[in-house]
Structure formats: C-alpha cells, structure tokens
Amino acid sequence: MDNYSVDPNKLQVEELEFSKGSFSRVYKGWYLDRSVCVKVIRKDMLDPDLLVFINREIDILKDLFSKTHKNIVEFIGVGERESLLFLVTELVHGGDLGSILRDSSIQLPWLLKLHIARSIAEGMRFLHSKNIMHRDLKSNNLLVGDDWTIKICDFGFAKSLNPTSLTNTICGTDEWMSPEVILGMPYNYSADFYRLEERLPQNNFDIDLEELEKIRPEECPEEFWKLALKCCSYYPKDRPDFDSIIDSIDDIITVQESVEFPPTPIIIKDPNFNDQNALENWFMLSNLPGDILDDSFEMDNVKEESIDFSDEEKFDEEEEEEPPRSRRWYCSIC
Structure with missing residues (x-):
C-alpha cells in the first residue's frame, strides 16, 4: 500500500x-x-x-x-x-457552483461573485505553476466550500504540459471549449483562460458584441465585463494569464467594495427544504455554523x-x- x-x-x-x-x-x-x-x-x-x-x-x-x-x-x-x-x-x-448559479431563488451580490472569480483564478494559477492544464474548467467542476472558498475538481481531462509545449487533443465540454480546441488546432495553457468565462454569444467564434450587450447584467462592473471579453479573445496571445486576471480582479474588488457598502446580502427567495442539496446550500449561504x-x-x-x-x-x-x-x-x- x-x-x-x-x-x-x-x-x-x-x-x-x-x-x-x-x-x-x-x-x-x-x-x-x-x-x-x-x-x-x-x-x-x-x-x-x-x-x-x-x-x-x-x-x-x-x-x-x-x-x-x-x-x-x-x-x-x-x-x-x-x-x-x-x-x-x-x-x-456547498455542491457545485453551476447548480448555485442556475438556481433562480439565489441572488449573489457582485462583490461575492468577484471573490468567487478570484478564488477560481487562484486555483488555476496554482495548477499552471505546476505545469498542469485542466482542459475542462466550468462551473460544474467548481465546488463551493462553507466559506465560499472555491475548489477545482474533476481532473479527468487534465494534463501535465510543459509551458512551451502544445497539445492537439480535442477534449472538454463543448460550451466551454476555446476556438482552437474546437477547430483541432494546437493549443496551450491559454485555452484554460478562455474556459474561465461562461459561454458568450458568438458568431464564427468571434464575439457578437451587439448580442452580448443585450444579456449584460445591469449591475455587472464595467471593468469585469471588459476582463471577461479579454478572456474570450479569439487569438490565444490576446488572452490575459491568471496573474493578470487576479491583478485585474483585485482592482475591481477595491472599487466594488466602495460601491457595495454596507455589503449587499445574499438573497434566497424560496429555498427548497425538501431537497438535500438545497438544504445544504441554504446552510452555507446563510453563514450558519x-x-x-x-x-x-x-x-x-x-x-x-x-x-x-x-x-x-x-x-x-x-x-x-x-x-x-x-x-x-x-x-x-x-
């Protein structure tokens, strides 16, 4: 053993x-x-x-x-x-982040969303520092701890990769694939930067800005929106790495802390106490022991x-x- x-x-x-x-x-x-x-x-x-x-x-x-x-x-x-x-x-x-984001009864304040994004970026920066590429980063593969610490899981598609190397394997979940992965082109760690963002309206892999603006949440910080667009850049060289992403989120958090003062509470409209997962999420969201x-x-x-x-x-x-x-x-x- x-x-x-x-x-x-x-x-x-x-x-x-x-x-x-x-x-x-x-x-x-x-x-x-x-x-x-x-x-x-x-x-x-x-x-x-x-x-x-x-x-x-x-x-x-x-x-x-x-x-x-x-x-x-x-x-x-x-x-x-x-x-x-x-x-x-x-x-x-806390279950997976995807379930929480899809639950219309739960409304998360933007300051918390920014801390969640930073937590994800911290984990991905750590993986990349160990020469590990995740290749299937998405909300369903992000677990939420009791204190909202995000934990990256599901390493079935992960791969050890030299920072200067490229790989060709088509793998992951289609909605979160970067253009170069979908097209079967060689790719590197920058494909993980793309996966950091939720799928956005696209036209031949290019961002449809007109359609995108229609779904932009009114409360979304403008600089965070710009950061999301950079992460979804068509060309890998135009995407920021996780060091830059974390620095940008820190700056946005500083501004948002002054906007959300006192902090905006988490709103739970109608938690389903008959569902075990919902019950656990409710305990976590309510900051109970x-x-x-x-x-x-x-x-x-x-x-x-x-x-x-x-x-x-x-x-x-x-x-x-x-x-x-x-x-x-x-x-x-x-």
Whole structure:
C-alpha cells in the first residue's frame, strides 16, 4: 500500500447519490472518521480511452496531494475491490457552483461573485505553476466550500504540459471549449483562460458584441465585463494569464467594495427544504455554523444506510432518462 491507497473495508458509503453516469456513481461517505466524497467506477464498463483519462486523473491528484492548495479539492486516495474503483476526495458541502448559479431563488451580490472569480483564478494559477492544464474548467467542476472558498475538481481531462509545449487533443465540454480546441488546432495553457468565462454569444467564434450587450447584467462592473471579453479573445496571445486576471480582479474588488457598502446580502427567495442539496446550500449561504451540516454525517447514521459493494448489480440497473446536457469530448490522442 502506498500513501494514496484506500482500504475499501474501512470505507462507508451512503445510499444518497450526488450524481451518476453509465459507468460511475458519486456518493457521500466516511473514511477514517472524516466525511468524504466517493466516486465509484466500474472498470469493466470502461473503454480503453476513458480508462486512460481516469488513470491520468488519479496520477495528477496524487501529484497535487503533496502540494495542497485551498482552491484545489483534496485528494485522499484510491482503492479497488474486484471490478470497482473507489476515488476518494474531501467532501465539499456547498455542491457545485453551476447548480448555485442556475438556481433562480439565489441572488449573489457582485462583490461575492468577484471573490468567487478570484478564488477560481487562484486555483488555476496554482495548477499552471505546476505545469498542469485542466482542459475542462466550468462551473460544474467548481465546488463551493462553507466559506465560499472555491475548489477545482474533476481532473479527468487534465494534463501535465510543459509551458512551451502544445497539445492537439480535442477534449472538454463543448460550451466551454476555446476556438482552437474546437477547430483541432494546437493549443496551450491559454485555452484554460478562455474556459474561465461562461459561454458568450458568438458568431464564427468571434464575439457578437451587439448580442452580448443585450444579456449584460445591469449591475455587472464595467471593468469585469471588459476582463471577461479579454478572456474570450479569439487569438490565444490576446488572452490575459491568471496573474493578470487576479491583478485585474483585485482592482475591481477595491472599487466594488466602495460601491457595495454596507455589503449587499445574499438573497434566497424560496429555498427548497425538501431537497438535500438545497438544504445544504441554504446552510452555507446563510453563514450558519458548519457543525450544523455535520449532524447529518454521524457514523451511526452512515453505517445503517451504507452500501454493500460486493453486490455489483446496483450498477447494472437501467439508466433513467436524463435531460439533454452539454457534451464532453475526448479522443484517443493523449
């Protein structure tokens, strides 16, 4: 056993799923008296190309384990039992940023949004300083901690890359791909700068400024809007790096602090207390003590509802019909 090995016999996993796919499930769980997030993968259902990306994600997480950063999800370890692979990371209670941004009942003040953007940029700067390119940066791969610290996750498409090198692999999620990735052209770290921004109205990969102005939030700081446009520049050389992005956001925050004084509160119109994720988000957004969340993760409760992974038929159940979602791309060129 190495430092990253997880003993499946000491891993307790709850019934409640975070998410599921054709070959994996994500659960809450416990390992060595701490709450964790567990991705359970059916290795026998993977094609060779996907297995390459999963093994690469494990290798990158192991590499980052010795270089922990507050904006990178903590890797705990990996374990195996027969055809099942367990990928264990820290449990981040707030869920993913995408779910929060899409929830119309939650209104975040711009000052908080700026701090979130800075938190993301800090994590990405750290990755790039370690010669790691994420290649699938998007709101669904950003976890929100109790104190609004953003943690970057999902390194399935990440790759170690020399700063002067280029790569050709078409991978990621189509809505967040930079033009050079979509066109199959060689690209480098600048593709991650592009992914920092949400998808904007485009015309042949060029920004349609007229259409863009129609969706610009009225309260959005003008300088932040300009920064977003720079990150979405067609030519990689015109995009700012994360050092420049962080410096720009710091300047914008300084101005916004004088605009939002006293600080604008987070508004929650109608939290759905019947939904566990909404409940956890409500605790987090309301700045309630973190130990309130921990009450639902007592060891006795988890053991009573834990899953016996010796029964693999659970993964053979017919998949439910899911709504259309963004496509994730990969190819066999690594």
